[in-house]
Amino acid sequence: MEPLKMIEKDIQPMDVHPMNDILRMDRLPHIWCPGCGIGTAVTAFAAGLDKANIDLKKTCIVSGIGCTGRVAGYIKLDSFHTTHGRGIAFATGIKVANPDLKVIVFSGDGDLISIGGNHFIHAARRNVNMLVICINNFIYAMTGGQVAPTTPLAAYATTSPFGCVEPPFNIPYLADSSGAVYVARWTALHVRRLTNSIAEALNKPGFSVIEVISPCAMYYSRINRLGDGLDMMKFYHDNSEIRHGEDTKNLDIGFQTKIIVGKFVDRERPTYMDSYNKWLSGTKKAEK
Amino acid sequence: MRYWEVPFGKEKPKTPIGEIHILKERCKGCGFCVEYCPKDVLEMSDEFNSKGYHPPKIVNGEACVNCGLCETICPEFSIWCTLKEEVALEN
Amino acid sequence: MKTNLKAVLTGTHTLSGNEACIEGAFAAGCLFLAAYPIMPAIETIERYLKRSAEVGATFIQMEDEISALAAVIGASWTGKKSMTATSGPGFSNMMEHLGLGVMLETPCVIIDVQRTGPSLGIPNRAGQADMMQARWGSHGDYEVITLAPGSPQEMFDFTIKAFNFSEKYRTPVIVISDEYIAHKKEKVVIPPADGIKITPRRYFKGQKDKYLPFKRDKDFVPRMVDIGDGFKFHVTGLTHDDKGYPIMLEECQEYNVHPILWKIRNHVDEIVEFQETGTVDAEIVIVYYGATSEAAIKAMKQAKDMGIKVGGLKLDVVWPFPDKKIAELAEKVKAFVVPEINYGQIVSEVERCSYGNANVIFVSHGEKGINNTDDIVSAIKLALKEKERKKGIIEYRSQAGSS
Numbered sequence: 001m002e003p004l005k006m007i008e009k010d011i012q013p014m015d016v017h018p019m020n021d022i023l024r025m026d027r028l029p030h031i032w033c034p035g036c037g038i039g040t041a042v043t044a045f046a047a048g049l050d051k052a053n054i055d056l057k058k059t060c061i062v063s064g065i066g067c068t069g070r071v072a073g074y075i076k077l078d079s080f081h082t083t084h085g086r087g088i089a090f091a092t093g094i095k096v097a098n099p100d101l102k103v104i105v106f107s108g109d110g111d112l113i114s115i116g117g118n119h120f121i122h123a124a125r126r127n128v129n130m131l132v133i134c135i136n137n138f139i140y141a142m143t144g145g146q147v148a149p150t151t152p153l154a155a156y157a158t159t160s161p162f163g164c165v166e167p168p169f170n171i172p173y174l175a176d177s178s179g180a181v182y183v184a185r186w187t188a189l190h191v192r193r194l195t196n197s198i199a200e201a202l203n204k205p206g207f208s209v210i211e212v213i214s215p216c217a218m219y220y221s222r223i224n225r226l227g228d229g230l231d232m233m234k235f236y237h238d239n240s241e242i243r244h245g246e247d248t249k250n251l252d253i254g255f256q257t258k259i260i261v262g263k264f265v266d267r268e269r270p271t272y273m274d275s276y277n278k279w280l281s282g283t284k285k286a287e288k
Numbered sequence: 289m290r291y292w293e294v295p296f297g298k299e300k301p302k303t304p305i306g307e308i309h310i311l312k313e314r315c316k317g318c319g320f321c322v323e324y325c326p327k328d329v330l331e332m333s334d335e336f337n338s339k340g341y342h343p344p345k346i347v348n349g350e351a352c353v354n355c356g357l358c359e360t361i362c363p364e365f366s367i368w369c370t371l372k373e374e375v376a377l378e379n
Numbered sequence: 380m381k382t383n384l385k386a387v388l389t390g391t392h393t394l395s396g397n398e399a400c401i402e403g404a405f406a407a408g409c410l411f412l413a414a415y416p417i418m419p420a421i422e423t424i425e426r427y428l429k430r431s432a433e434v435g436a437t438f439i440q441m442e443d444e445i446s447a448l449a450a451v452i453g454a455s456w457t458g459k460k461s462m463t464a465t466s467g468p469g470f471s472n473m474m475e476h477l478g479l480g481v482m483l484e485t486p487c488v489i490i491d492v493q494r495t496g497p498s499l500g501i502p503n504r505a506g507q508a509d510m511m512q513a514r515w516g517s518h519g520d521y522e523v524i525t526l527a528p529g530s531p532q533e534m535f536d537f538t539i540k541a542f543n544f545s546e547k548y549r550t551p552v553i554v555i556s557d558e559y560i561a562h563k564k565e566k567v568v569i570p571p572a573d574g575i576k577i578t579p580r581r582y583f584k585g586q587k588d589k590y591l592p593f594k595r596d597k598d599f600v601p602r603m604v605d606i607g608d609g610f611k612f613h614v615t616g617l618t619h620d621d622k623g624y625p626i627m628l629e630e631c632q633e634y635n636v637h638p639i640l641w642k643i644r645n646h647v648d649e650i651v652e653f654q655e656t657g658t659v660d661a662e663i664v665i666v667y668y669g670a671t672s673e674a675a676i677k678a679m680k681q682a683k684d685m686g687i688k689v690g691g692l693k694l695d696v697v698w699p700f701p702d703k704k705i706a707e708l709a710e711k712v713k714a715f716v717v718p719e720i721n722y723g724q725i726v727s728e729v730e731r732c733s734y735g736n737a738n739v740i741f742v743s744h745g746e747k748g749i750n751n752t753d754d755i756v757s758a759i760k761l762a763l764k765e766k767e768r769k770k771g772i773i774e775y776r777s778q779a780g781s782s
């Protein structure tokens with residue numbers, strides 16, 4: 001077989017972007033629409049990685065499917081673009097097989113909370129050591145704007161033409177009650193705090209979840225007539241309130257209602273590997 | 289760093305001055321950087337890049353304080369800032 | 380790689396098929412199992428757990444079979460040989476990641492202990508109705524190596540072979556057994572560690588920034604690296620180039636998927652294995668695999684005692700199918716008799732490969748269970764009587780019936 005000519009992109013000498021080391025520059029520009037918040041969250045992630053001061057050689061990233069699912073493909077780490085919803089399950093295998101690795105799962109709300117919901121709650125319950133970054137754009141974006149398990153009541157989507165009739169999941173509450181040890185929510189506008197949160201969570205042992213409320217300029221804001229990405233950012237600016245330590249029960253998001261952001265949970269609990277190793281040493285002792 | 293060796297109040301506080309870099313070709317004209325730059329350094333230009341987007345232009349370069357906000361908020365990795373110099377604050 | 384002596388239980392042991400399977404896995408160097416409990420595969424998980432501490436292997440019970448195979452593929456990329464075990468309902472769940480394993484070209488082993496179906500069927504009764512699912516169950520084009528052991532000893536031997544194939548061809552490999560073999564206890568001989576042939580993982584040895592996860596050697600098999608070794612590679616389930624970057628072009632579809640199939644198809648002769656008995660002058664050949672082996676061998680003996688020239692072809696590797704062997708035999712023999720515990724799966728492959736040169740008689744064990752020697756013998760007699768070359772599959776109907 002003739003080898004396929006790989007699409008090589010020239011890297012311009014002026015491409016000395018400070019994040020060159022962490023991004024796959026040969027894949028830019030990325031696929032995201034103008035005004036999409038995913039790129040902003042990725043920048044914050046790259047900054048957070050830098051700030052966390054961890055060994056990037058021993059760090060890997062896993063994504064599921066969706067617009068957000070493409071994130072892994074732009075990050076210059078050992079990176080996996082897997083199947084819809086299964087990123088956390090895939091990452092669990094990596095982490096348990098080699099506990100020395102740092103594992104990040106970066107995916108969308110539909111991916112992580114709908115089709116992957118079961119893996120999400122079980123990884124939280126087991127407290128598998130990983131950081132989950134969930135871009136919540138309130139919609140299934142990649143497939144064209146269908147209703148998601150996070151779509152606020154009454155919001156429009158292509159599959160909720162009369163307004164969403166299903167109550168959405170409150171992701172921090174779901175993570176908290178399933179056992180996550182670190183839970184935060186920011187919007188794509190809170191880039192600095194998001195960066196800090198990512199850096200902090202990367203050094204936190206256990207299952208950490210950071211929800212990022214992010215504009216989908218193409219579908220969510222268009223279908224709901226909310227303007228473009230910048231209008232969504234302005235909305236976050238005017239309507240988000242930082243309340244660290246807020247009870248996660250109170251974090252529901254309605255259609256264009258106030259968004260409470262902050263760090264809500266930061267606690268200690270034995271991780272899956274802690275418990276596993278304890279069992280293992282018990283077994284070894286019993287053998288002697 | 290050993291701060292305590294410098295007598296308090298002897299050093300004037302310094303303000304960083306940034307130099308902005310824009311990869312116009314990569315920009316998708318979302319306007320985030322223009323809207324949220326705390327020093328109103330940027331403005332959308334009338335220029336088009338090859339994909340038909342308007343990249344930002346620098347209108348008030350000296351005011352940039354190298355805060356890096358434009359760099360972090362840009363979804364396209366097309367703008368960033370480096371430190372040009374640090375100047376003592378006049379008061 | 381150092382051999383882990385604790386992993387190889389050298390000696391003769393009385394083991395069930397499920398237990399022998401896990402001993403085979405440990406002997407092959409398996410260090411990770413993720414699974415979800417299901418009858419009749421459960422003893423594999425129990426055996427793994429029981430031995431994992433001394434072997435140094437890791438085990439996790441996942442929330443379902445979808446995540447179990449996802450975890451196995453993830454674990455395999457850390458450099459640990461990985462496996463999962465399940466039965467029909469779970470095997471159906473795994474089809475999603477069988478496809479991912481094929482696309483990411485990730486070595487791993489899937490044990491499917493067949494029960495009956497569709498859906499839940501009878502959990503503790505042997506079946507052979509997943510044979511086509513193993514071959515075609517996941518969407519898209521692919522080839523998957525599938526071995527069908529017929530005894531606990533073969534469970535041990537074939538599980539080792541499965542790991543070796545998976546490393547050699549960088550692909551998921553299925554071992555398809557059934558409830559009968561899984562629970563049957565038998566003497567299993569485990570050779571000394573240095574007497575077991577192990578295929579090590581084929582690693583990329585070049586410069587860190589030169590690694591391409593899908594760059595193929597002349598065998599079409601790409602090399603692997605481990606997560607954490609600093610190669611910073613990317614892999615995706617989307618159609619991709621050598622770099623692992625998605626490219627949504629027809630041209631790339633061909634570039635990507637063609638070698639995934641042909642890395643197996645080009646090596647069919649090395650992969651396909653079968654056991655032939657008395658086929659040289661046979662008029663009738665019984666084609667059998669897995670749990671039907673015992674009944675087939677007994678029937679063969681009975682028919683021989685009656686003076687019938689009958690031979691046997693036991694399929695050790697079912698996929699890829701031994702097309703050539705069947706075609707070759709079809710030119711010599713009068714008929715094939717194919718017993719299966721299903722309503723016709725492998726028999727259609729036998730018919731396909733006979734090219735109309737031999738009659739093909741199907742013996743469905745149906746409600747009579749697996750030790751149905753009589754029906755096989757009667758089918759042989761029927762085959763012998765038949766003067767014409769019949770088109771298609773002739774279904775043998777039990778004379779005794781179910782009445």
Ligand SMILES: Cc1ncc(C[n+]2csc(CCOP(=O)(O)OP(=O)(O)O)c2C)c(N)n1
Nearest residue numbers: 066067068084108109110111139140141142
């Ligand atoms: C098994 C499976 N079902 C459905 C799809 C189609 N699909 C692709 S992306 C997507 C939704 C993704 O939504 P979300 O995770 O919110 O990501 P977003 O695009 O909004 O970032 C769906 C349903 C698929 N790829 N695989």
Ligand code: SF4
Nearest residue numbers: 033036067141216217
């Ligand atoms: S469809 Fe929405 S989420 Fe997807 S890239 Fe476009 S703006 Fe972003």
Ligand code: SF4
Nearest residue numbers: 325352353355356358
């Ligand atoms: S670095 Fe800060 S001040 Fe300078 S242009 Fe960017 S946002 Fe404005």
Ligand code: SF4
Nearest residue numbers: 315316318319321362
């Ligand atoms: S934030 Fe980036 S993409 Fe948006 S206008 Fe500014 S430079 Fe262009």
Ligand SMILES: [Mg+2]
Nearest residue numbers: 108109137139
């Ligand atoms: Mg979404």
